[in-house]
Amino acid sequence: MRSLDLSAASWRKSSYSNPDGGECIEISDGFAPVVPVRDSKNPHGPILAFAADDWSSFVSAVKDGSLGA
Numbered sequence: 001m002r003s004l005d006l007s008a009a010s011w012r013k014s015s016y017s018n019p020d021g022g023e024c025i026e027i028s029d030g031f032a033p034v035v036p037v038r039d040s041k042n043p044h045g046p047i048l049a050f051a052a053d054d055w056s057s058f059v060s061a062v063k064d065g066s067l068g069a
Contacts, residue, residue, distance in 0.1 A: 004049060006036055013040055016062075027055075 009028040017024035017040070024040035035055040038047045050058070061067050 004031060004034070004036065006031075006047060009036065011038065011040075011043070 006028065009031070011026040011028050014025050014027070026038050026040045026043070028036045031049075033052050034049040035052055036047050036049050037055075039045055
């Protein structure tokens with residue numbers, strides 16, 4: 001697996017994030033075909049990279065509530 005150079009990545013918080021800064025994720029655009037994701041409370045911590053199609057399916061499932069409780 002190749003490694004991504006995310007040193008110049010620009011991160012944005014989820015629109016569903018808590019306005020107080022807790023419980024947030026951030027994603028970085030521009031790394032097709034993957035979507036890098038990190039915990040906004042730990043910006044120097046681990047980064048997960050999801051296939052763009054899988055990320056899109058996950059976001060859709062969250063929006064329509066099909067993941068269950």
